Amino acid sequence: MLHVLTPLFKAFQYSKKGIIKANQTERALRQEFKVLLFLIVLNIFSLIMIPSFSILMALSILIAWLFVIVVELLNTAIEKVADIITLEHHPMIGYAKDLGSAAVLIALIIFLFIVSYIVCIVMKSV
Numbered sequence: 001m002l003h004v005l006t007p008l009f010k011a012f013q014y015s016k017k018g019i020i021k022a023n024q025t026e027r028a029l030r031q032e033f034k035v036l037l038f039l040i041v042l043n044i045f046s047l048i049m050i051p052s053f054s055i056l057m058a059l060s061i062l063i064a065w066l067f068v069i070v071v072e073l074l075n076t077a078i079e080k081v082a083d084i085i086t087l088e089h090h091p092m093i094g095y096a097k098d099l100g101s102a103a104v105l106i107a108l109i110i111f112l113f114i115v116s117y118i119v120c121i122v123m124k125s126v
Contacts, residue, residue, distance in 0.1 A: 018073070026076055032069050039065055052125035057118045064111040071107040075100035 022029045043058035078100040082093045 022073060022076060026072075029069070029072055029076065032065075032072055036062075036065055036069065050122060050126075052122050057122070060114055061118060064114040068104070068107045068111050071103050075104050 023033055039061060043061060046053040047055065047058055079097055082096055085093065
């Protein structure tokens, strides 16, 4: 049974290493992890203080923000690979980096839509 879990444990270790390294080296990801902590605290406060705020709403907000972090991690991976290829300006590498940045922007817009919808529901019931 243990030999079945070994690859899963190694994959977890690589993932943990990637998250720690990203947090140490990438300013945008550090900010996004701080926002995640803020959202956790805000959701706990909202669950306690606002009767119409549900656990499903809290989870939706957190999952939406985690989606932003996932897209940011993928964008960072694209940028790192592109920088290995060449540090000189190349139009296609610039285009790939721009697409990664656009993906982060779209993830943020999705997050804002979800939060706005939840705020509207909560405000309607107050």
